Amino acid sequence: MYKIFLNEWEIVIAQPADQYMFQQFEVSENLQTADEVKNWFSKFINETKTNTLITQDNPDEFMTAVFSQAFTQIEAAGGVVRRNNQFLFIFRNKKWDLPKGKIDAGETPEEAAIREVGEECGIQGHHIIKSLPPTWHIYQSTWKGSAGEWILKKTHWFEMEYTGTENGTPETRENITEVRWVENEELEEVMKNTYKNLKSVISIYIDFNN
Known part of the structure; x- marks a missing residue:
């Protein structure tokens, strides 16, 4: 599980089984590439602006190979x-x-x-x-x-x-x-x-x- 902060907002990357811990969070699924993360992030900073959970079967791999490559x-x-x-x-x-x-x-x-x-x-x-x-x-x-x-x-x-x-x-x-x-x-x-x-x-x- 990863918690990434942007000002006072939290972006959490976790397995679907952990979703129950973040019931007040917006949920994003099916992000597979760095370009998709960039598009999601643009929407996040311009529209969503709320705590968000990104569900992934393998958070470690997603963080290293996908999410971090968008920045x-x-x-x-x-x-x-x-x-x-x-x-x-x-x-x-x-x-x-x-x-x-x-x-x-x-x-x-x-x-x-x-x-x-x-x-x-x-x-x-x-x-x-x-x-x-x-x-x-x-x-x-x-x-x-x-x-x-x-x-x-x-x-x-x-x-x-x-x-x-x-x-x-x-x-x-x-x-x-x-x-x-x-x-x-x-x-x-x-x-x-x-x-x-x-x-x-x-x-x-x-x-x-x-």
Whole structure:
């Protein structure tokens, strides 16, 4: 099963037997090629604009060989960093976010995640504990040369630990205005102003550690 986020909408790719879990979703069937996905997606963003379930007998094969081929693909990596009972957040573009960024050529997801956390938050010495499930989201590029293209981004997530004392420094070049260690009791308030796909990351992380 795959959950792909576009703003606050969810696109779920799952087997027909799982349809009962998504009774409030629009259902799309019989998508077999990347061109069919492109046509479906055009209708989705211009007309449907609602949570949608795409049923497939083999979601893994469909995601890899069909759905992802309809978009420009980017891979990124980031971290859910914990210091004792605190979580590391950044404030970017008026929302709370987790540190993450594009995987550079020749990097592993693990290497990219460590680098991005260090660059965006200004800390050193953090290390990976274990991997977390990846997330997918779709957005429209605003970069010169690819403006208007629809991007499917897969983000690899890792649980990290930091035992240092630095509170961090925001990387302002990336529009980050604040780095904050959020206490458990503050987490609910922060989650009111973050992205839907990040809520799923944090909830998974909390589940893994309880």
